[in-house]
Amino acid sequence: MRIAFIGLGNMGAPMARNLIKAGHHLALFDLNKEVLAELGALGGQVSASPREAVAESDLVITMLPAAAHVRSVYLDDDGVLAGIRAGTPTVDCSTIDPQTAREVSKAAAAKGVDMGDAPVSGGTGGAAAGTLTFMVGASDALFSALKPVLEQMGRNIVHCGEVGTGQIAKICNNLLLGISMIGVSEAMALGNALGIDTQVLAGIINSSTGRCWSSDTYNPWPGVIDTAPSSRGYTGGFGAELMLKDLGLATEAARQARQPVILGAVAQQLYQAMSLRGEGGKDFSAIIEAYRKPQ
Amino acid sequence: MRIAFIGLGNMGAPMARNLIKAGHHLALFDLNKEVLAELGALGGQVSASPREAVAESDLVITMLPAAAHVRSVYLDDDGVLAGIRAGTPTVDCSTIDPQTAREVSKAAAAKGVDMGDAPVSGGTGGAAAGTLTFMVGASDALFSALKPVLEQMGRNIVHCGEVGTGQIAKICNNLLLGISMIGVSEAMALGNALGIDTQVLAGIINSSTGRCWSSDTYNPWPGVIDTAPSSRGYTGGFGAELMLKDLGLATEAARQARQPVILGAVAQQLYQAMSLRGEGGKDFSAIIEAYRKPQ
Amino acid sequence: MRIAFIGLGNMGAPMARNLIKAGHHLALFDLNKEVLAELGALGGQVSASPREAVAESDLVITMLPAAAHVRSVYLDDDGVLAGIRAGTPTVDCSTIDPQTAREVSKAAAAKGVDMGDAPVSGGTGGAAAGTLTFMVGASDALFSALKPVLEQMGRNIVHCGEVGTGQIAKICNNLLLGISMIGVSEAMALGNALGIDTQVLAGIINSSTGRCWSSDTYNPWPGVIDTAPSSRGYTGGFGAELMLKDLGLATEAARQARQPVILGAVAQQLYQAMSLRGEGGKDFSAIIEAYRKPQ
Amino acid sequence: MRIAFIGLGNMGAPMARNLIKAGHHLALFDLNKEVLAELGALGGQVSASPREAVAESDLVITMLPAAAHVRSVYLDDDGVLAGIRAGTPTVDCSTIDPQTAREVSKAAAAKGVDMGDAPVSGGTGGAAAGTLTFMVGASDALFSALKPVLEQMGRNIVHCGEVGTGQIAKICNNLLLGISMIGVSEAMALGNALGIDTQVLAGIINSSTGRCWSSDTYNPWPGVIDTAPSSRGYTGGFGAELMLKDLGLATEAARQARQPVILGAVAQQLYQAMSLRGEGGKDFSAIIEAYRKPQ
DSSP: OEEEEEOOSTTHHHHHHHHHHTTOEEEEEOSOHHHHHHHHHTTOEEOSSHHHHHTTOSEEEEOOSSHHHHHHHHHSTTSHHHHOOTTOOEEEOSOOOHHHHHHHHHHHHTTTOOEEEOOEESHHHHHHHTOEEEEEEOOHHHHHHHHHHHTTTEEEEEEEESTTHHHHHHHHHHHHHHHHHHHHHHHHHHHHHHTOOHHHHHHHHHTSTTOBHHHHTTOSSTTTSTTSGGGGTTOSSSBHHHHHHHHHHHHHHHHHTTOOOHHHHHHHHHHHHHHHTTOTTSBGGGGGGGGSOOO | OEEEEEOOSTTHHHHHHHHHHTTOEEEEEOSOHHHHHHHHHTTOEEOSSHHHHHHTOSEEEEOOSSHHHHHHHHHSTTSHHHHOOTTOOEEEOSOOOHHHHHHHHHHHHTTTOOEEEOOEESHHHHHHHTOEEEEEEOOHHHHHHHHHHHTTTEEEEEEEESTTHHHHHHHHHHHHHHHHHHHHHHHHHHHHHHTOOHHHHHHHHHTSTTOBHHHHTTOSSTTTSTTSGGGGTTOSSSBHHHHHHHHHHHHHHHHHTTOOOHHHHHHHHHHHHHHHTTOTTSBGGGGGGGGSOOO | OEEEEEOOSTTHHHHHHHHHHTTOEEEEEOSOHHHHHHHHHTTOEEOSSHHHHHTTOSEEEEOOSSHHHHHHHHHSTTSHHHHOOTTOOEEEOSOOOHHHHHHHHHHHHTTTOOEEEOOEESHHHHHHHTOEEEEEEOOHHHHHHHHHHHTTTEEEEEEEESTTHHHHHHHHHHHHHHHHHHHHHHHHHHHHHHTOOHHHHHHHHHTSTTOBHHHHTTOSSTTSSTTSGGGGTTOSSSBHHHHHHHHHHHHHHHHHTTOOOHHHHHHHHHHHHHHHTTOTTSBGGGGGGGGSOOO | OEEEEEOOSTTHHHHHHHHHHTTOEEEEEOSOHHHHHHHHHTTOEEOSSHHHHHTTOSEEEEOOSSHHHHHHHHHSTTSHHHHOOTTOOEEEOSOOOHHHHHHHHHHHHTTTOOEEEOOEESHHHHHHHTOEEEEEEOOHHHHHHHHHHHTTTEEEEEEEESTTHHHHHHHHHHHHHHHHHHHHHHHHHHHHHHTOOHHHHHHHHHTSTTOBHHHHTTOSSTTTSTTSGGGGTTOSSSBHHHHHHHHHHHHHHHHHTTOOOHHHHHHHHHHHHHHHTTOTTSBGGGGGGGGSOOO
16 A cells, blocks of 8 residues: 655654565655655655645555644645545544544545544554554544554554544543652652551552552552663663653643643653652653652 | 351341351341341341350451441440350451451450451442452451451452451552542543444443443443443442542552551542532442533 | 824723824724724724825834734734834734744834833733833833823823833743732631621731732722722622733743742632633632632 | 830730830740840840739730640749739730630630730831731720820721730731732733833732732832832842741631632642742742743
8 A cells, every 4th residue: 555654753753664674665754854864765755745645545544743743744735635646534643632633624524524633642652563552533434544553553543532632642641640640759758757568558559449440450659660761870761751741641641621620730740740759751760769768 | 056146237237148048156236226127027036235146156247338437346344245155256348447357466466366358349239239348457367267258248359468358459449440430421421522423432442441340341321331320310329428428548548557548538639529510329330420521 | 292002892992082182193903894984983083994094103012812913913024114214113002922923023113113011910900090100111212202201191101121021020920929819718718717897807917927919909809999890799890801911911921931929820720710710801819719618 | 104024026025115115114035035035135124934014014915936835824823824913904915726726715814814915017117116016806995005105116006806806807918918918929021021011010900909918018119119129139128937827827717617618728838948948038029920921
């Protein structure tokens, strides 16, 4: 299949590589010439603009840092919608606000293009391994068209509803995740301060009503879960700055919807304080350090 | 075995019934004459005081509403420690602060009595069904002595460490639970306000990093989990007032330990606001109603 | 003086009226034809576009609802910067984010126009009475040029620094105001619940370290201050929706600056909850109702 | 007058000294023999117990660290109520929970003693200078009896209502103070991060709706107020640990009254985090350091 792939950053590049490996013909665009050259050498076709990349393609995928880039890549004079053929299945995998996703999709519809959103989880590791989760907001027909291709980059392809619901699913999940991780941090640090063994406490929580992914899979207390970032100095994993980005999207969407998110807003500020202290590059589970005596 | 059982309220009475059913001889005490008479009719021996109840017993169990009652039942002139024989295994199943648990246990040790703490989870339903979880703080020897008896009232008997750690485990778990439930409420209500189907959203969260007991087993959105209190008008379950009690114990223990619990403190206040509105008798998952437009 | 005045809403219209009364010749623009006609009848000159309004003017004032309107009014083809003469002193009185203020000012500078920001406080009452406070971000020269005109609409004309600092001053002050009002609400409601007379409590706070404008001038407890909105059913005053707007600007500016505002974020969510309950039209001091038993 | 003064710590000792200086005959008690000897040398009469101290006294004053001490000093076998003559005006100046104040006063009433509460503000400096504020909970008759004596130790003697209301006034004021200080810290730090001069910002706030004691008298930004602790490295002043004590009393009283105090609870946790970092000995305005980039 001829696929246009636009946005070849930390996530986009390995995703595109998996599609090339799967035998597709890729038309590529990014502002970074180096990564373009590198993927060109693997057989991709380097384009001069999003418009050029999509011109002959049967499917379009974009993976960009933020809403402003999505608007620009789709709506500019040299953008996707200026070059795309009506009827081409299109999906944006960026994590952005649901409203922008809907607005750009509407602009696409005006050109006869069915465009969905499909933000991912799984990080750069999942992108390289082809084990990402895609949360897809799309019509049934578009979802059917996209699914086989997304499966070549990921393991779970979840249909969340109409366009925009992929973004909604992601920010709601990550809002809860950001809260849970702080909840686990408070519980573990309190238990430790009061004198219970943290391994024992984690075991009890994990078989009781406090059980959650942030405790049983990604526990922030060092040594409780060998494979968690907490057991390797909070390196790797999901950086606090990325969590901040998602909480920013969630609280902003909540603000527009006049929907209170009290713990979510506090969580955002606590990660913000972590960022202010210069710790934003660490895995987000390092938030627990704010609850421990400085060593 | 001759067991003294003191404190026959909503939890204590069904627990004692299970021990009578299991064939033990029970010496009973409570201030409520009716429940004493009722359990006496099942074969228990009614005592005039804690002191009298424990005098001939091989094991002592107490189940009381709060720390003040525990102090009084153990330390008063007519109390447990005035009548107990040295060497009698003793366990308090009340949910109280860890410090009181340790202090009363110390007073017991001075009389040659090894006393542990074993707060429970599972509610009145679990007490009746004999499926409680016991979080036990006790020496190894005491734990071994208690375990067979606790198993006649519960399903999971967890050894948390020395005396006091049972309370610590319970309040840390419930601190996290109180936070998680609000986190799930915010995520579900936000998703709904933004336009995703709540059943779909819950499905995504439950197979992703937001996964937790409050979402996959006890989801606060009506209809998501058929067996959850949210699907029957927030009746039954774990009342908000009980959650308030446990969060009060957690934040007070944290205060004494100079340990911050930021989300925990906010959670406590949000359940407090629910109580102020006269909703404290509902299941604690009804906290989600604060995040929904009044109907 | 020939003054272009663009944006004639609840605030802009009375401000423009005061300038007409002071003898200036006004060139007016707004999308609302009625208000245009009304002010035209007072002697103002109705324009067909911002561009037309500014063409012959010696000074330009804008007063718009949000950043998007400011961008559009200044930068569109028919906008201020398309028609303005180089050297014309220009000021935007809208309350918007500091970054937009700076960006639009930069675009103005490229046309040889010195443009400042001067958001106001004092509400529609102050606008009508000509007693507004203007927080002005502008060069010294521009401030000198603007001051005499602003004085015809307000009482306090404060120079805050370079362009953007007017907005910063306003959102920082209102961030604190939003927090203080909730702090006073919690203190008053707690005192009442514990049994002290609220009038006495307010008196003590107002002569002690809790003293603040939200307590001594605008106390949210009904009857404490006769002239406060709390003493007339929370009508008039500064609506909760306006407070929400300003807290939204503050927390968004904080997010971009990686600056935590923990209490500010909680305050925003509590006003949001008030809005969700359908109370957003009340004066913001009605937040105290969330702390009182439903009547 | 013969006055019994019990509790001669950092606050009590200078208060007692002022009464000796004013010509009263003091009967003194404290567990610390050194301070007893020191005040004895100034003419006070050293007693062996509270009971002995009050036996011949015309008025009784106590100044103790916490509720447990108050209970013990009044209710023990060797305590105040065991020795006091019926009709002796009695006042406790400790800062404790309102409920204990009421309970001990009730026990006093049973002995024919009218006992009030009169917690102070003004710190050790005010105690030495005789410029304290007394918030007095007492009957009208008792207030009249106490006032002339309290005036020899303080400047503002405020009658708050019946017994307990002195404590209520103090904890409500300090709840608000703890919140306001963090509010000012967030506003000042945000303004600084966004680029406004902090001196200018403070000036604007102080003449606007954000105005409060924490900004205009005790501003946490160094250099804004020359006489504030922030301008001398956060030394002296009102220690964060003392603020923590008062916020603990406020949130605990709120808990018992089922009264939410959301911002108050967050404020308490933020000072707690400050204490965890080992900064609890600094003036409470040093909370602003949590909002600034580490230097």
